[in-house]
Amino acid sequence: DTAVSQTPKYLVTQMGNDKSIKCEQNLGHDTMYWYKQDSKKFLKIMFSYNNKELIINETVPNRFSPKSPDKAHLNLHINSLELGDSAVYFCASSQGGSVRRTQYFGPGTRLTVL
């Protein structure tokens, strides 16, 4: 059973389009995250939700809007896609927001903006 799953795995789209990435975890965790990994493998947190409440909101353009319909899901919607948005986006989850809790990552969504 996949613990943290993301759809789609690959996403190729044109500049200016709007797209969504979905994330689901079946670990019963209450905290979920979105990370962006650029072409140089640099992994940076974007958002964190705890019990459906936004906790961390890093310096991310407001074209990115996370939505957590319930504790098991955290989706990422991106408006007006730009070339610089091309990256791999990882969803993760943990039980509790403390850094002492292990974060479990999904397989990633590779976004290419043409």
Add this chain to the structure above:
Amino acid sequence: QKEVEQDPGPLSVPEGAIVSLNCTYSNSAFQYFMWYRQYSRKGPELLMYTYSSGNKEDGRFTAQVDKSSKYISLFIRDSQPSDSATYLCAMAGEAGGTSYGKLTFGQGTILTVHP
């Protein structure tokens, strides 16, 4: 200057070698130090976790933290081809008992262990 610096490599070693991976950091508030392993086209997975200074050993892996030098290391003994992956260091401070999971990652070091 990035808060966490990690040499991206790539690093190529023969099977059986001892591998040393390192990160330096500038934020003295960091107290939690982790190493994640990321196989190609996969998500990172936690490998080692250390609190504050000291050493921690788990099988062939040893993590060291020197807070006075703001320097952390991961050693892999008897390296195997299956250890070939990108290794990312990650760090966090903590405020009020929780820091809501905010990890700051290094760039990752690409390691190849060849037979």
